[in-house]
Amino acid sequence: KILEELDRVVITQTGTAGEKEVIFSSIEELNKMVYLHGAISETLRLYPSVPYEPKQSLKDDVLPSGHIVGRNTRVLVSIYSMGRMEDVWGKDWMEFRPERWVANKKINIIHVPSYKFAAFMAGPRSCSGRKIAYTQMKTIISCVLRKYKIDVVGDHPVVPLPSIMMFMRHGLKVRISSRTPVSTIINVVNSILPVDSVE
Numbered sequence: 001k002i003l004e005e006l007d008r009v010v011i012t013q014t015g016t017a018g019e020k021e022v023i024f025s026s027i028e029e030l031n032k033m034v035y036l037h038g039a040i041s042e043t044l045r046l047y048p049s050v051p052y053e054p055k056q057s058l059k060d061d062v063l064p065s066g067h068i069v070g071r072n073t074r075v076l077v078s079i080y081s082m083g084r085m086e087d088v089w090g091k092d093w094m095e096f097r098p099e100r101w102v103a104n105k106k107i108n109i110i111h112v113p114s115y116k117f118a119a120f121m122a123g124p125r126s127c128s129g130r131k132i133a134y135t136q137m138k139t140i141i142s143c144v145l146r147k148y149k150i151d152v153v154g155d156h157p158v159v160p161l162p163s164i165m166m167f168m169r170h171g172l173k174v175r176i177s178s179r180t181p182v183s184t185i186i187n188v189v190n191s192i193l194p195v196d197s198v199e
């Protein structure tokens with residue numbers, strides 16, 4: 001679906017070996033990548049890069065829930081758990097569904113308040129690099145996915161490693177293959193090099 005969206009929205013250049021290369025000419029093109037935006041947000045909902053975050057009260061306070069927080073008390077906000085609560089995301093919270101972020105016939109991104117989607121935290125000290133982060137992620141994912149197919153190795157255990165940053169306990173084993181058919185590459189190389197020098 002990301003590749004379909006790329007083909008619809010972004011100029012793609014075909015290289016000498018028949019490989020497709022993405023060329024972004026403006027930020028508006030990136031903004032039109034709403035399904036990709038949904039896929040990134042959905043990933044960050046289930047696997048937030050910052051899984052929990054401590055906050056400390058300067059003075060006595062009462063949370064909206066009625067809980068009393070004394071002065072200098074540390075409250076640990078579990079961003080990871082918030083992304084997985086049925087009360088917050090509904091019965092299908094376990095499903096990876098980029099569509100939950102997209103509205104109006106695949107045109108608009110649904111605005112989700114940061115107090116619900118807390119991967120970048122909320123309030124005046126929330127992440128000031130949020131927009132840059134989306135721009136970088138969208139650009140890199142588009143360029144990589146357009147050129148390469150990435151398959152997670154079947155039996156590889158993908159387990160989060162609890163830490164202030166979200167890591168994978170065993171890394172992520174993947175198989176990477178070119179989207180350009182090998183025969184096309186060989187034909188191009190053949191036309192450049194003498195045939196007997198090509199394996």
Ligand code: HEM
Binds near residue numbers: 126
């Ligand atoms: C997926 C990528 C990113 C995630 C999930 C993320 C998440 C966060 C979180 C959770 C905080 C803590 C906010 C708080 O304590 O309330 C934060 C702070 C911050 N982030 Fe990011 N961030 C990302 C990328 C970036 C990038 C690319 C930049 C810079 C270009 C950036 C710059 C900052 C800065 C400057 C702060 C401190 C803001 C402040 O204390 O006022 N972040 N980020």
